[in-house]
Amino acid sequence: MKKILFVASEAVPFIKTGGLADVVGSLPKCFDKEYFDVRVMIPKYLCIKEQWRNGMQYVNHFYMDYLGQSRYVGILQYVYEGVTFYFIDNESYFCGDKPYGDWYNDLEKFAFFSKAALSALPVIGFRPDVVHCHDWQTGLIPVHLKDKFHDGEFFASMKSVITIHNLKFQGVWDVKTIQRLSGLPDYYFTPDKLEAYKDGNMLKGGIVFADAITTVSNTYAEEIKMPFYGEGLDGLMRARSNSLRGIVNGIDYDDFNPETDRHIVQPYNAKNFRKEKIKNKAALQEELGLQRDDHKFMIGIVSRLTDQKGLDLIQCVMDEICTEDVQLVVLGTGDEKYENMFRHYDWKYNDRVSALIYYSEPMSHKIYAACDAFLMPSLFEPCGLSQLMALRYGTVPIVRETGGLKDTVEPYNEYEGRGTGFSFTNYNAHEMLNSIRYAKHVYYEKKREWNKIIDRAMAQDFSWHTSAMKYQELYDWLIGY
Ligand code: ADP
Ligand code: GLC
Numbered sequence: 001m002k003k004i005l006f007v008a009s010e011a012v013p014f015i016k017t018g019g020l021a022d023v024v025g026s027l028p029k030c031f032d033k034e035y036f037d038v039r040v041m042i043p044k045y046l047c048i049k050e051q052w053r054n055g056m057q058y059v060n061h062f063y064m065d066y067l068g069q070s071r072y073v074g075i076l077q078y079v080y081e082g083v084t085f086y087f088i089d090n091e092s093y094f095c096g097d098k099p100y101g102d103w104y105n106d107l108e109k110f111a112f113f114s115k116a117a118l119s120a121l122p123v124i125g126f127r128p129d130v131v132h133c134h135d136w137q138t139g140l141i142p143v144h145l146k147d148k149f150h151d152g153e154f155f156a157s158m159k160s161v162i163t164i165h166n167l168k169f170q171g172v173w174d175v176k177t178i179q180r181l182s183g184l185p186d187y188y189f190t191p192d193k194l195e196a197y198k199d200g201n202m203l204k205g206g207i208v209f210a211d212a213i214t215t216v217s218n219t220y221a222e223e224i225k226m227p228f229y230g231e232g233l234d235g236l237m238r239a240r241s242n243s244l245r246g247i248v249n250g251i252d253y254d255d256f257n258p259e260t261d262r263h264i265v266q267p268y269n270a271k272n273f274r275k276e277k278i279k280n281k282a283a284l285q286e287e288l289g290l291q292r293d294d295h296k297f298m299i300g301i302v303s304r305l306t307d308q309k310g311l312d313l314i315q316c317v318m319d320e321i322c323t324e325d326v327q328l329v330v331l332g333t334g335d336e337k338y339e340n341m342f343r344h345y346d347w348k349y350n351d352r353v354s355a356l357i358y359y360s361e362p363m364s365h366k367i368y369a370a371c372d373a374f375l376m377p378s379l380f381e382p383c384g385l386s387q388l389m390a391l392r393y394g395t396v397p398i399v400r401e402t403g404g405l406k407d408t409v410e411p412y413n414e415y416e417g418r419g420t421g422f423s424f425t426n427y428n429a430h431e432m433l434n435s436i437r438y439a440k441h442v443y444y445e446k447k448r449e450w451n452k453i454i455d456r457a458m459a460q461d462f463s464w465h466t467s468a469m470k471y472q473e474l475y476d477w478l479i480g481y
Helices: 019-026 103-124 140-146 175-182 202-209 218-223 234-239 273-288 311-316 318-323 336-348 361-370 386-392 403-408 429-445 447-459 465-479
Strands: 002-007 036-043 057-066 069-080 083-089 130-134 159-164 172-174 199-201 212-215 244-246 297-305 326-334 353-356 373-376 396-400 422-424
Touching (some): 002 103, 002 465, 019 036, 019 130, 036 103, 057 103, 083 103, 103 172, 130 140, 140 159, 140 202, 159 465, 172 175, 175 199, 202 234, 212 218, 212 465, 218 244, 218 403, 273 447, 297 311, 297 361, 297 429, 311 318, 311 336, 311 429, 318 326, 318 336, 318 429, 326 361, 336 353, 361 386, 373 386, 373 429, 386 396, 386 403, 386 447, 396 429, 396 447, 422 429
Parallel strands (some): 002 036, 036 083, 130 159, 159 212, 297 326, 297 373, 326 353, 373 396, 396 422
Antiparallel strands (some): 069 083
16 A cells, blocks of 8 residues: 655635645545555645634644754544544644735744644654645655755655646755754755755755656646746746646546525436536526526636736736626635726626625535636646636636646637637736637527537546556655556
């Protein structure tokens, strides 16, 4: 039995701020249980809902030297759908109403977490063959594994993988601070290791020292070798390109299933969507006070409201979008400028635009089910899960051709009768608008063609099956058989 440990900062169903949580929570149960024992470790945040916290079982605790003090590390566990989740407890670090706060405190929080996660392993008696790290929060783990953790028998030959879900965030501060927080010797703070542009960089440490690097789509794996997407680390990505591969994300096909979804008014499937899906649109129009009209072209957005998601393109042509024959439903939180922008248009075009500035899992499902199209014009997108959810619900994605969006949405080709969505290449508001207009044209004028796009979209398979096999192959290769 090969043992794998996922270490990350979030995982569904316990705590989620974005797609990282979906991946870390849903991928582990998709491995072949006969050969792989995959467990997950995340912090025990105080903001994890009580429903989950009450179900956690105490496993053990110990004290760990960190920043000159002896610090409490509690270990709890929760077995969910056959997967063991461990939680690292320390209330002074993992308090607050959100998993992330200000940059500086987050650096210390996750440097502590990374060290505690490794230190906890001998205590619980779980010796993974591979530690699979995710994003900058766990970037120090591969470094520790090469450093003194390696001295003992327990950690010897333990391999590490780091998956880059978003290269934009790297865990950067001045060298002195990162060195102090990591407890690593001077040796590591040179430009070929944890130093980058004279600062200390935790993700860079992970990328340099991990035995393998993955990211969440093939296109993003290529893009990050170039300056535009490389966030200053493109040179490193090129240097490590032999150890880097793209493995596209999947989604949980049980949680996201229009046939069994408890959050939606009218279940439907690939056979009956023509008659049934529309009932979800009617219900959402009713619920949100939009004009009741079965045939109105309804566009959905479910997103973190940040620059990454291409919202400035939308802002640029929002009046054009809204004055045409459409309804727009936006669910998201994030940068105030975008929250207020959507609130403004909700006020201005009250019967056509609905801005839902909050986080809600049930509402997101209602939007995936109700809308005709799903808009995601990202500036960059390592993978993107929302467009996969949209495809699963027969809601046609309109995307920019970048990262995972390019790999998962095939552009509609009316001559060959192919394609599962609409896409545009350049980061340009009017190119986006043209794609929206083209989609709308097909929807209003060529309904049969539109429905065939939905047929093809719903026939896609973005469950974890194929990608889980690729991770298994990677683990096998690392372990050496
Ligand atoms: P990212 O991880 O960059 O935010 P992804 O597309 O990979 O983008 O994943 C986003 C996930 O978060 C999806 O599951 C999406 O449905 C969900 N999501 C984003 N914003 C909200 C919100 N306001 N309410 C509910 N779910 C949301
Ligand atoms: C990041 C990326 C997103 C990806 C997700 C899960 O949040 O922004 O594109 O789908 O991680 O890998």
